[in-house]
Amino acid sequence: MDTQEFLKKRKFIIQLGKALHKFGTPAYRLEAHLRRVASTLGIEGYFLITPTTMTFVLQHDADQEYNHMARVNPGDLDLGSLARTDELVNQLLEGERTLDDAIERLQEIADKPAPYGRLMTGLSFMLSPAAFAMLMGTSWQDVFWSGILGLPVYLLVIAAEKSRRMAEMLEPLAAILCAIGACAIAHISPQLNIPVVVLSAIIIFIPGLALTLGLAELAARDLMSGTARIMDAMMLMCKLYFGGMLGLVIGHAIFGDVPQVIPVPLERWHSWLAVPILSATLVILFKARSKDAPWGIIAGIIAFIAAQIGGIYLGESMGIFVGAFAVGIYANLYSRWQKAPASIALLQGIVILVPGSKTYIGLNALISGEVMLNQAQIGAQVFLIFMSLVAGLIFSNVAVTPRSTL
Template sequence: MNDHNETFKQKRKFIVRLGKMLHKYGIPAYRLESHLMELADAIELRSSFIISPTSMTFVLWTEGHEDEYTHAARVAPGDLDMGSLSRTDEVVSDVISNTLTIDEALERLDEIETMPSRNGRAITGLSYVLASGAFAMLMRSSLNDVLWAGLLGGIVYIFVLWSERSKGITNMLEPLVAMVSAFAACGIAVHYDASISIRLVILSSIIVFIPGLALTIGLAELSARHLVSGTVKIMDAFMMLFKLYFGAFLGMELGFAVFGHSEYVALPPLPQWTVWLAIATLCTSLIIAFRTRRKHMFWSMAAGFIAYASSSIGASYFDFGVGAFFGAFVIGVYGNLFTRFAKAPAVIVVMQGLIVLVPGSKTFISLNTYIAGEGFAYAEHAGQQAVVIFMSIVAGLIFANSALPPKKSL
């Protein structure tokens, strides 16, 4: 009897520990609940889970209800960490195949959680610079805009480092970085380079904070009937947008008051082929930011190109909404193929592809359009475009999972 109780204790300890780790790595609620239920069934436990961005509830019991266990915890919203996610998934696979015992699996989880990141602060800072410059390049802006956006992206990372040491800065990080970027962009336009597009440079410098991916995941959770988690994610994303917009608005007003207005001198846009260079640069920055393992880097890099190419082909024959649907469908199928060949969670490459598709910038642009009543870097009908693209992406992922069912729940 004692051995039976001890076995149940170890199993439920493993599931709770695993659930919290996967939540910390940014797994959507509908995928996480399904994954934990599959694991519980594999180790002969019955289960029920309620997952949201800020709380988790585990209910576990044996077949005849001889043992029951309930665990509730408040957690912080997770950040994507594809390297740790991949290693954790390997542990789960070994447990299901009886290669690892539960005790050995718990030790492996301890090792993964305490494993230092191979990306130092300099490399992570480089990812901010690359992401900002790549987005400006993707928008077919001028070379000057690309360079200044990259510089301001590096300054944004300095504030991110500061927030790790100061709780006050953490609480106001999003509006603060938007305000600093806007203020600096106004000063650059007046004193150094009148050819920069101030609004586009601001948007590019804070692109890592634009919650387009969060909005897409929230809509996907709503479509999967995870109403609480989906609603929370969407509202959190909108609050992030409001904070970023207010910071940018305040920074521009202060910048114009201090530096005055500059007379814009337009430069020719970058050639069309630089879009592919932008995709490569953006994917490189995401590989760094997501801590992707070396063995998955090629797959992740390819996901960005596949997403952009497929959506561009779809848009060229139909319109931007169908293009987004086609891109999401192709990247969903690609993710399920990745699961079959690489034996790793599809989310590792799907998230990378979605970031290329997600119109986070259009959402931010549309907010400016509605509040200020003026354009914001090719912003006509941006709000309607953003809604249609979000809906198309979610539909594309649903169709992809129907066309080629995933082998893994993650």
Template structure:
């Protein structure tokens, strides 16, 4: 493939077509949202003087490219898996397009650079990712204001979940059942832990352990895409997120039921919760772990962590005046403005920092908690009207991002 690319006529339509298609597939794989990706591809095709249109969904990509020379349309359709999040590769790819548009690279060099980016190793070693999984689970439990015991056990079970993720990378069967399997394993272990530590809130520990899989971010981006009138992609992402949530919850219920049958249920003993100031420590730990799990470039780590603090601080301030639900609007608006400023000044995709703050705000865990309350009648944490509150928070997040985009648009399409 490399030899064929080099032999092509410089800036030929075939070269341009190859670059646009490869760019679209890679950006989709790295977690770019549909409406931003389509706008970005339109900008690139305009730069290369190739009239084009795109129809992108989480599972398929359709490119329609028009060759001015022979006045023919060329269609390309590919089936893809839903993309993950790789902010380092997203940043490198965006930088490549900037270099191409400014004339620092030729089109042939840009195609070769795309291949190099695709083969880049993760920016952080596996051991740091292992620590990131445990830290994010413990930080989430701390953010909920639970006990130190719950935080400790959540961290340990977060490490177990990472081992299952490693196993899934080597087994397709495990990969297909990763979410429910993780819930079952953590539920069994949490149930066993109550035998030696009856102060543990088992459902909360399970939720904290599987928090990397809770699809709050997917639900938010799906609603954002619906708001942008990308109906197919938005609906697909929301339905996928709901199915992931169902699989996680079913696994947790099954694991707890098996655990209770094997060694019986233990009545929980109430203990003191962590002080309120630990929420700020939790945001620091959670944002730092997201730097690793989102594969953020080291030079962007500080700005991503800062976005997490902006999200939490602005929403906590607004909570004093607007309430918990509408405070999410202020938080989303604040990180939307911040990420647009970052994109304009740093010439990077806004998503490089936006996602860190958005994860702090998204109420995916509350959907899980509401589902548990509706089915079992028990409460993981004490919260009134959690179902309607969660829906309003999602709407506030989407509205905050929309208004922030109107107030200050990022210079780059991504």
């Protein structure tokens, strides 16, 4: 390999790593993928990835070594770009594209605008809180107002895209405004469950998936990235909780206290309606391709059904293990059938199972002593659910080997 060819391959590997990191690929999967790509291209590579830093060590020959370090921002999930990047890598490794074409195409993927317009994305920000409230087993009015409060949250997200200052305070500000709004709405609908409505309205920010990925990285012995991701998720959870509590204090000061009346909960079968709705909104929020959308929705349904069946025989917390195991196997089979990253189906299914909301509820119980929705021993449940999720994913990869590292 001459020096010019090495420089091209080096450029592609570095751009590939940064792109996949930007699209939300976990560190342990990204490192393994980059090692595979570098080895196939005839380069010996070593990689150290965390949510905020990337280190590349690439060897040209025994005497020449190239090091590259970059400071990056934590990536956001973009499953559509992830799938396109995986296709590009496969085309390059199979000789269907030249290295120059691959570098140019990689840049096009990174610069590609969001696949769904403002209208559909805004609708998803409204439907996802409503669907989550249905899963929480609260009342119809809680479901309705949770969806309504999802709209101002989306407007804040749009503002954060244009302003760095807004982006820095997006999550706590959204929690503050939703809490104040819920206090105001409670005077119109006195049976409103204010804490549940606030939690549902900001559910898009609750870092349950980030906590799960962080624990998965720790289980894969990627200690630096796993610890950093978990601490970042916990700090985000604290900011959301503080914003919610501050908003409630301000709301009660402005509108006064409203007597809490226990609302009439929805029937259990409504959860089965909520799951496909929530899964469909995740397709848009995670920017998945339209052709991958049905697979993602099916993943959410499989995860929920398997967890429900497992919960009947093993209990709620351990039932999550069955759900994670089932959706892990499904994702790996999907990866083989469609020749696409397993993450596309896996993440959309896992989101249905992650106990991000219970983590928030547990934080509320720890600080205020209040228990939302009569969920006792929430701390032990959260711990068992997270461990069940990670164990289910590990066992599923043993049962069905994934097609690729992504």
